[in-house]
Amino acid sequence: MLKLTYMVLILATLPNVALGGPTNIRLGYEFAWGENIGWTNWRDANGGDEGVRVETTFLSGFIWAENVGWINVGDGSPVDGVRYANVDGLDSGVNIDDATGDLFGLAWGENIGWLNFDTRVALRAYGQQARLDFASGRFHGYVWAENAGWLNLDDATHFVACVPPPVIITWASMKEHDTGNWLAIPLDPHATNDVVAVESRADGIEVIDVTVRASAPFAVTDPVLAVDANNPGLTYPANLSPAVIDNGDDTWTVMLEWSPSLPDLKCYVIDLAGCIPDLVGDTDCMVRGVKGDVSGNGITDMGDVANLKNANEQSWHSTNWPQYDVTCNGGLIEMGDLVQSKTWGEQVPFPQASCP
Numbered sequence: 001m002l003k004l005t006y007m008v009l010i011l012a013t014l015p016n017v018a019l020g021g022p023t024n025i026r027l028g029y030e031f032a033w034g035e036n037i038g039w040t041n042w043r044d045a046n047g048g049d050e051g052v053r054v055e056t057t058f059l060s061g062f063i064w065a066e067n068v069g070w071i072n073v074g075d076g077s078p079v080d081g082v083r084y085a086n087v088d089g090l091d092s093g094v095n096i097d098d099a100t101g102d103l104f105g106l107a108w109g110e111n112i113g114w115l116n117f118d119t120r121v122a123l124r125a126y127g128q129q130a131r132l133d134f135a136s137g138r139f140h141g142y143v144w145a146e147n148a149g150w151l152n153l154d155d156a157t158h159f160v161a162c163v164p165p166p167v168i169i170t171w172a173s174m175k176e177h178d179t180g181n182w183l184a185i186p187l188d189p190h191a192t193n194d195v196v197a198v199e200s201r202a203d204g205i206e207v208i209d210v211t212v213r214a215s216a217p218f219a220v221t222d223p224v225l226a227v228d229a230n231n232p233g234l235t236y237p238a239n240l241s242p243a244v245i246d247n248g249d250d251t252w253t254v255m256l257e258w259s260p261s262l263p264d265l266k267c268y269v270i271d272l273a274g275c276i277p278d279l280v281g282d283t284d285c286m287v288r289g290v291k292g293d294v295s296g297n298g299i300t301d302m303g304d305v306a307n308l309k310n311a312n313e314q315s316w317h318s319t320n321w322p323q324y325d326v327t328c329n330g331g332l333i334e335m336g337d338l339v340q341s342k343t344w345g346e347q348v349p350f351p352q353a354s355c356p
């Protein structure tokens, strides 16, 4: 209790900083050991209001070190909005490489000067560079303080971890083949142009399942729209019913449903940024609907007919090749699929959709 009071008093001397919000360091996972500075507390500055906050590409807030006072990891306002430049004290702080989780950049200790979080050159060979594991939210590795030696983020018992923000794991266009047999065509959220996945099955895009990993339940707070990628004025709001399904393993499925289905022969972009609080990572995904385009190249032509004919002869099952079961009758690839794609493939000009 004494210690806490002392911390609050000391905080009165902190400079005013613009922080992104209260700490998101987890209770019980706030301590790391410095070889010359003792325990550091990443969470409790000013009752948590100014503790360390982990954002997508940087940290903000203050660490309290019992023997050397405050350590500032950044003010939460990088000049470019993304990362601290660390070319002068005005725009300094600790950054996160959002591809690898590696930390880099500088923190400032009021009594010990700079702490260098970029230990990639010295320690990567040993797998001990300072870094954040996105899945668990925990920090690993070592930080170097020029006047205070190593700060250990890698202790098996006392380590620092944040509440990891929700992140999208998978996207898929779903169809019910026969009754109760839902099959997925996976979508790549990074894809653009002519490699964007195609929903080839009858009745076009009806259900998109988005799997989100999160440490706590969440709500979809804003309407989710499918936007015509080539005509952004055209939008189609999704129904959410049920909104979010708990898969029981820290993942949830957000089921987006359109009824009637999205018009065929268009490219859509669906962006969940702003719809799920604190969602990070690649939040938008494109998908196009081109009935009968079993090859997924964005155009239904005689090539698809040939493809289906081949699949028919080889008796590939639709579980493995859902895009081939154009009729969604759940059986093997059969005559109905061929007829449907042939009907479409004979139209001139060939039915197609392209994405920007």
Ligand SMILES: [Ca+2]
Pocket (backbone or CB within 6 Å): 189, 190, 191, 282, 283, 284, 285, 286
């Ligand atoms: Ca994307």
Ligand SMILES: [Ca+2]
Pocket (backbone or CB within 6 Å): 293, 294, 295, 296, 297, 298, 299, 300, 301, 303, 304
């Ligand atoms: Ca095709």
Ligand SMILES: [Ca+2]
Pocket (backbone or CB within 6 Å): 324, 325, 326, 327, 328, 329, 330, 331, 332, 333, 334, 336, 337
């Ligand atoms: Ca079929």
